[in-house]
Structures are given as C-alpha cells and as structure tokens.
Amino acid sequence: MTGNSETILEADQVNLTDPLGLTNLLSDISFKIQERDRAVILGTSGSGKTSLLRILNRLSEPTSGQLFYRDTPYDQIPVISLRKNIVLVPQEPKLLGMTVTEALAYPLKLQKLPPNEIKNRLTTYCEQLQIPESWYEKSELELSLGQRQLVTLARGLVMQPDILLLDEPTSALDIATASRVLDIMKQQEMAIIMVNHQFDIAQQFSRQIFYLQEGMIQKTLLNDNLDWEALKAEIIQQEKELEAEWS
Numbered sequence: 283m284t285g286n287s288e289t290i291l292e293a294d295q296v297n298l299t300d301p302l303g304l305t306n307l308l309s310d311i312s313f314k315i316q317e318r319d320r321a322v323i324l325g326t327s328g329s330g331k332t333s334l335l336r337i338l339n340r341l342s343e344p345t346s347g348q349l350f351y352r353d354t355p356y357d358q359i360p361v362i363s364l365r366k367n368i369v370l371v372p373q374e375p376k377l378l379g380m381t382v383t384e385a386l387a388y389p390l391k392l393q394k395l396p397p398n399e400i401k402n403r404l405t406t407y408c409e410q411l412q413i414p415e416s417w418y419e420k421s422e423l424e425l426s427l428g429q430r431q432l433v434t435l436a437r438g439l440v441m442q443p444d445i446l447l448l449d450e451p452t453s454a455l456d457i458a459t460a461s462r463v464l465d466i467m468k469q470q471e472m473a474i475i476m477v478n479h480q481f482d483i484a485q486q487f488s489r490q491i492f493y494l495q496e497g498m499i500q501k502t503l504l505n506d507n508l509d510w511e512a513l514k515a516e517i518i519q520q521e522k523e524l525e526a527e528w529s
C-alpha cells in the first residue's frame with residue numbers, strides 16, 4: 283500500500299445469519315481497509331468468504347453490527363451510491379445477455395457518463411486486460427469462462443470505484459494470464475479486497491490477510507512478516523478435516 287492511510291471501509295462486530303436465522307454465516311467480523319489497500323480473504327470452502335463480500339456490497343444485510351464507508355454507516359448511504367463506490371466482481375462471470383461492449387458500458391450509462399468518457403474507459407481497461415476488439419460484439423455464449431472472467435473484471439475496473447471486491451477473480455485463468463491480471467490489479471488506484479484460494483497470489487498481492495474459519499476471522503495477518511508455509515499447511519490441514527467430516 284502506498285499513499286495516505288485513511289480508513290475507507292470498516293466492519294465493526296458484524297454478524298450474519300442465514301435467512302431463517304438458524305445458522306451464523308458470519309460472526310463478529312471486524313476489520314479496517316485503508317485507501318488503496320490490498321487485502322485477501324483466505325479460508326476453507328464454506329467458511330463465509332463470499333458471504334462477507336456480499337455484505338460489503340450490501341447484497342445482504344448484517345443481522346447485527348455496523349459497516350462504515352468513509353465513516354458513514356452503510357444504512358445511511360443510498361444503495362446505488364454505495365455500489366458506485368464499492369463494486370463487486372462476482373465469482374460467476376455473467377454478461378446478462380449483453381455483448382461485451384454493452385456489458386462494459388451499461389454501468390457507466392447508468393451513471394450518465396458522457397459517451398466519450400465511456401469510450402475512453404472501455405478502451406483503457408480493455409487494453410490493460412488485453413481484451414481484443416474481436417470480442418467486443420460477442421455474447422457470453424461465445425466466450426470461454428476465462429474470457430468472461432476477464433470481461434467481468436474489466437466491468438469492475440471501468441467503474442473506477444473506491445473499493446473493488448473480487449471473488450476468486452483468476453480461478454478460470456491460466457497461470458500466465460492470472461499473473462498478468464494480478465500485476466494490473468496491483469497498479470490500480472482503488473482499494474481491493476480479493477477472495478482467493480491461491481496462496482502465491484495472496485502472497486504476491488496482499489498487505490493484509492483475513493483468514494476466515496466457520497464465518498469468523500480467526501486471524502488478521504500482515505504480509506510483511508508472515509510465515510506463508512505455516513499458514514498454507516494449517517489451511518490444507520483444515521480442508522482435509524472438513525473433507526473427512528463430509529465423507
């Protein structure tokens with residue numbers, strides 16, 4: 283992280299239960315994200331990583347606790363305005379029946395940006411992510427999963443939010459493309475919170491790491507002096523225990 287270190291996002295003792303109120307999906311989640319921060323959420327399958335990104339994007343409401351964007355409680359910010367500043371790139375890349383160009387331009391048209399600005403942003407980020415012009419008029423049926431993943435990432439970037447929430451953004455990309463994409467993401471101005479299962483990616487990318495287990499942040503770690511091998515061994519062991527429970 284570079285630049286100033288103003289807190290732009292804060293979770294304070296956030297809890298989330300399932301819609302029937304039977305199970306805790308997230309418990310006592312607290313953390314702070316600074317301007318231009320880089321955070322990775324690690325954890326076993328089903329530990330609550332996507333649920334956490336969803337409440338940060340207000341796709342679900344905490345059962346208790348508070349979230350703050352630039353010191354303002356989430357419930358005092360109109361959802362449209364919040365989602366302009368905090369953008370979620372979901373795990374399932376979907377273009378909702380639009381062509382690549384339409385999908386990229388859509389959120390910017392909603393913001394009523396002038397056509398020139400929309401065109402400039404599309405060109406800039408498609409070039410950065412090496413999205414070729416030959417894809418522009420394609421629909422999602424004509425794109426591979428990895429190609430769609432790149433397009434949905436571009437859709438997040440063109441919005442130039444303050445905070446980008448990425449749910450396993452490189453899961454369908456080959457290693458070289460994933461590494462290139464990560465380098466591009468590192469250069470961006472906004473804060474980024476990324477769910478990722480790949481340790482090398484988390485290691486390369488993050489300043490802070492939230493290690494989730496059964497909906498709780500078990501550890502908040504700073505990359506600077508972290509024993510990555512020990513953390514990796516711990517998570518692999520937990521995945522194995524989980525698999526044994528399920529089988």
Ligand SMILES: Nc1ncnc2c1ncn2[C@@H]1O[C@H](COP(=O)(O)OP(=O)(O)OP(=O)(O)O)[C@@H](O)[C@H]1O
Binds near residue numbers: 300307327331
């Ligand atoms: N709407 C819901 N109703 C009931 N249970 C839910 C709901 N959404 C998520 N869950 C449960 O909450 C837990 C956490 O799910 P979540 O998708 O957040 O996990 P995750 O860590 O992102 O998993 P993965 O790595 O497999 O994507 C899971 O046990 C899931 O079954």
